[in-house]
Each structure stands twice: as C-alpha cells, then as structure tokens.
Amino acid sequence: MNVKVLLSLLLALALVASGATAWAKVSGPCSDCHTMHNSQNGVVDTTLAGAPLDGGPSRSLTKGDCVGCHTGANDGTGNIPYVTDTTAPTYTSADGATGNTLAGGSFYWVATGADAKGHNVLNIAAGKDSNMPNLNPPGWDPAVSNSEIANGEATWSKQLTCAGTYGCHGPHGAEDDFQDLAGAHHGDDAVIDGSTAAKSFRFLNGIIGYEDPNWEYRPTKTARNEYHGVARKTISAAGSETDQKTISYFCATCHGNYHSGAGVSYAGQDTNIGENPWLRHPSDYDMADTAVGSEYRSYNQDGTYSVEAPVAFDLGASVTKGSHALNTVAFTGGKAIVTCISCHRAHGSPHDDLLRWAYSPTNDVGAVMSAGSGAGNVGCFVCHTSKD
Secondary structure, three states, X not given: OOHHHHHHHHHXXXXXXXXXXXXXXOOOOHHHOEOOOOEEOOEEOXXXXXXXXXXXXXXHHEOOOHHXXXXXXXXXXXXXXXXXXXXXXXXXXXXXXXXXXXXXXXXXXXXXXXXXXXXXXXXXXXXXXXXXXXXOOOOOOHHHOOOOHHXXXXXXXXXXXXXXXXXXXXXXXXXXXXXXXXXHHHOOOOEEOOOOOOOOHHHEOOOOEEOOOOOOOOOOOOOOOEEEOOOOOEOOOOOOOOOOOOHHHHHHOOOHHHOOOOOOOOHHHOOEOOOOOOOOOOOOEEHHHOOOOXXXXXXXXXXXXXXXXOOEEOOOOOEEOOOOOOOEXXXXXXXXXXXXXXXXXXXXXXXXXXXXXXOOOOOOOOOOOOOOOOOOOOHHHHOOOOOO
C-alpha cells in the first residue's frame, strides 16, 4: 500500500477512535463567505453583500465585513445570524412565539439614529452616542476592566467596533476586527470553556454558556441560550472576581462601575453584595438567597424560565454542545441569578437603554412598566411579582 495512503488511513482511524470533532463552527460552501480575488468577468465585483465602499476586496478574502455579512432578515433558516436589519424587524414577543430578532436584539434602531436604543458600533451607527460626553461606555472605569480593552484608556480615542481592542468579540489582542477574530469562525466549539475565542460563548473571549443553535429565533423555555452566572457574596477588588467566565463579568469589562467594586449597595456598608438599601440594580445576585415566600420566589409566576427576563445559571467550568438541560428555575444555589442581560439586549432593542421592555415614557415605545397595573408577568414584574 502507498505510504501516504496508509498514513492518511491511520490518521482517519485515530480521529474516529478519539471522537474528535474538528472545525465545527462553520459549515457549507466556502464561496458563501469568501471570494479569492473579488473579480468577475475581468472587473471588480461590487455586488457582494457588505463590500467595502471602494469596491475593493475585503479582509480575510471575505465577501464583506462583519456588518455586511450579518445584515439581513432572520427567518429561522440559514446559518448566519443577522444582527442588523435594513427594515424594521419584528421584535420578539414576551413568550418568544413571534418576532424575528435574535437573542442580542438588533442594531436597526441605533442605525437609524436612535442612539439610546443600541450600542453605537462603527459602520452601523453614524458616530458616538449623542447623549454621551465622549466615546466612553457608560460606567467605564479602566481600573475594573480588562487592560486590553481600549488599551486601558481613561478616555476612549476610537468608536466601539464589533471585535478587537475597541470591540466586544474576540480576544482584544488586535485592533482590526478580522485580525482579532482570525480562525474563530472555523474553530472547534464542541466544548465552550473560554480558552479561545472559538471556544467562548458567542466569541466573547473567556465567557462560557450554552449556545442555542438558532440564536434564540423565537425562543421557548426549553430552546434558548443558557447564560453562566455565579452568586457574588462580597464586593470584589478590581479584576479579582473568583469566576471571570460569567456574562455579567464580560459586561463589566466596559461598564465596570455598574458591577464591580464599590457603589453597589449602601455606601456605609459597601462590603457584602445585597446589603440594603441597594444603590444600583443587582447583578450576580441569586434570588435563591431571598426569603422563602418573597416575591422573587414567584419568578415568572410559576417558577419556569422566562425568555423575556432571563436569569443565569452556575454552569461550572465549561459547557458541552448539546448539554442544555436547565429548563426550570429552581430556587437552590446558582439557578436563579440576576444578570445584566436579564434586563438588556446586547446589540439593541426598540426601547431606550437597550432594555428588553419599555421602562420610561420618554422617547420610548410600548407600554411602560407601571406599578399596580395588573400587567402580569412581563418586564420588571417577572421578578418583582408583587409590584404589578
């Protein structure tokens, strides 16, 4: 037998025996995403989705940039999640039965000039948020952030990007989106342990969680993401949190003053999480630590998971693809944790401050949260069950 053939056969057998799963993230024709020379019939092809403004090739031989590839209308099919819509998307309903936005919401509203309704990402929003004095994220404190974010600048010198040093996705090792995320789309993601961008929840470097294969297109109690969270009992010094794989920890890398260090509970007793009275809404707080019979123990009225106001679970050190199992919010340790995205969408929403529901009547849409209204288990009242 030819030696090369024999070696190939042995390698294939070894992979089968080991149960290895390689390059699991992206599948399908290479031409769906890549173009070798961006040339067709002797001329530059300018019809590609998201093609650069000058009509030239895009980085990494792709047909477009992050924004171009992820702009479209979600219909529950296909293998590309669309996070920016060219026309107004249908916002996901409280029960997840209707709508075509995904877990992170959509940049549509901020792209049309509603600065308060999304993250002002470069090439999506026209510029920095007009409500902000500078490019800094609200609550920015470099002392409680990953020093690679914005190079630790006290005042950001560049606008927020999709990935890279000034972005959310990727390891923040390079400023350029493509350079920072190189290889991540083709990485083996059978186990999400945060060790690489590919092995991190939604390429949020170091973060773990269960990834819904449909990106939460019309989610249900059993078909959805699972976010990792831990109950913090004490205020942590900057960067010393015992678990740095939670979704709230990630949000805190830019919005540190809302999450880390002092200023969370009563200023005179600012040592333990949850010491009354609160100064800021809690995150990394386990509702299982509330008193039996409290309003929080009636989360979503019946204790089942709410896709409108999701809570996080302590998922351990890693998550294996297909391991999603926690469908009921049990009030035992680590299974009812309030997190940043219990209230907010990561990309944007039709509501101010990227909220999952209308909160203030100023420049917002929809019925705002109103105490004593009898609205039922919606919005704030999913957790604050006695207030409606």
